[in-house]
Amino acid sequence: MDRGSDLAKNKKPKHRLQKFRPEWLKNQLFKMWLMPNNFNEYEAYYKFCKQTIKSERIVLKNHALSKKHKAIM
Numbered sequence: 001m002d003r004g005s006d007l008a009k010n011k012k013p014k015h016r017l018q019k020f021r022p023e024w025l026k027n028q029l030f031k032m033w034l035m036p037n038n039f040n041e042y043e044a045y046y047k048f049c050k051q052t053i054k055s056e057r058i059v060l061k062n063h064a065l066s067k068k069h070k071a072i073m
């Protein structure tokens with residue numbers, strides 16, 4: 001990846017955006033801290049990390065396993 005793939009601005013996704021899935025709220029790994037973003041169905045919100053992020057399973061999972069997240073949990 002070259003330039004700033006983390007930046008929310010300037011995004012040109014090559015794959016389709018995924019919508020938030022209610023089933024994630026039942027997932028053991030996610031349900032403690034995940035919320036839908038009511039303003040954007042393509043985003044999710046992390047209660048504890050106070051962070052908005054793309055609603056993609058892999059992104060959620062990576063976050064759940066991240067040091068930052070574990071430090072807060």
Ligand SMILES: [Zn+2]
Pocket residue numbers: 033046048049063068069072
């Ligand atoms: Zn978190």
